Amino acid sequence: MSPLLSISGLRISFVQYTRGLRRRETVAVAGMDLAADRGQVVALVGASGAGKTLLAHAVLGMLPPNASESGVITYDGAVLTSEDRRRRAGHEIALLPQSVDFLDPLATIGRQVRRSAQLAGRPESYAVAALADRGLGSEVLRRYPHELSGGMIRRVLVTMATMGDPQLILADEPTPGLPQADVTAVLRDFRALADDGRAVVLITHELRGALEVADSVVICRDGRTIETAAPADFTGDGPDLPPYSRALWQALPGNGFRVEQPC
Ligand SMILES: Nc1ncnc2c1ncn2[C@@H]1O[C@H](COP(=O)(O)OP(=O)(O)OP(=O)(O)O)[C@@H](O)[C@H]1O
Numbered sequence: 077m078s079p080l081l082s083i084s085g086l087r088i089s090f091v092q093y094t095r096g097l098r099r100r101e102t103v104a105v106a107g108m109d110l111a112a113d114r115g116q117v118v119a120l121v122g123a124s125g126a127g128k129t130l131l132a133h134a135v136l137g138m139l140p141p142n143a144s145e146s147g148v149i150t151y152d153g154a155v156l157t158s159e160d161r162r163r164r165a166g167h168e169i170a171l172l173p174q175s176v177d178f179l180d181p182l183a184t185i186g187r188q189v190r191r192s193a194q195l196a197g198r199p200e201s202y203a204v205a206a207l208a209d210r211g212l213g214s215e216v217l218r219r220y221p222h223e224l225s226g227g228m229i230r231r232v233l234v235t236m237a238t239m240g241d242p243q244l245i246l247a248d249e250p251t252p253g254l255p256q257a258d259v260t261a262v263l264r265d266f267r268a269l270a271d272d273g274r275a276v277v278l279i280t281h282e283l284r285g286a287l288e289v290a291d292s293v294v295i296c297r298d299g300r301t302i303e304t305a306a307p308a309d310f311t312g313d314g315p316d317l318p319p320y321s322r323a324l325w326q327a328l329p330g331n332g333f334r335v336e337q338p339c
């Protein structure tokens with residue numbers, strides 16, 4: 077049985093025109109592999125610019141027009157064509173966007189959540205119930221985004237992204253800047269979504285938080301996925317970890333901030 081999502085040999089490059097209209101191709105993703113099955117949270121961890129968001133956008137068919145992509149992405153055992161991506165995005169496959177700019181600052185939460193319910197073919201009452209399921213009372217409906225805390229905003233975004241009952245959720249940095257209690261709550265939401273039988277790809281810089289909820293950790297660097305590690309191996313000095321994962325682990329606060337670069 078193939079996993080719900082399988083990405084192999086993903087490569088993404090951009091064509092840019094420099095002065096004098098010279099055409100230049102820059103390779104942003106040079107070789108990424110990732111698999112996520114129903115019931116799993118797969119954390120995708122890596123430095124800024126490593127290509128994590130591009131991978132998520134590729135699966136959703138959201139790459140910009142000057143991007144070219146190669147490699148194979150399959151969903152439920154079949155190659156995910158551009159047409160499939162467009163059809164499934166927002167329904168079967170959902171993106172929790174990296175930027176909170178996704179919310180309209182001038183519209184109430186109620187209006188935005190009802191609209192996403194409508195797009196997902198759900199009644200308005202479903203939107204209110206879905207918010208309540210995430211611990212947000214009906215008073216939130218009347219508020220504007222700037223009147224909510226960062227943690228509440230993230231919960232609204234999770235609610236909107238899951239309105240169409242997606243089977244695969246790609247969450248792009250859902251926790252930056254949140255207080256620890258909110259980070260834990262948001263990450264637990266993803267664990268619960270996976271436990272309900274969905275596949276979750278959790279893009280994050282927060283290795284420690286990811287380890288609490290992930291089934292596997294895929295590490296990427298410079299446009300490539302270079303290692304896959306088991307959360308249980310991130311312990312002590314990480315003797316069973318592959319080299320780059322071990323270096324990341326040892327560099328964390330509390331683990332001595334050691335910064336030996338492997339290889
Ligand atoms: N539209 C674009 N045109 C050209 N290059 C791009 C474009 N979008 C992204 N890139 C480049 O691709 C690389 C990967 O970008 P991406 O946003 O996927 O990184 P990331 O791993 O998500 O980083 P972060 O953790 O900061 O969000 C970066 O070097 C970025 O500059």
Ligand code: NI
Nearest residue numbers: 128129130174
């Ligand atoms: Ni990103």
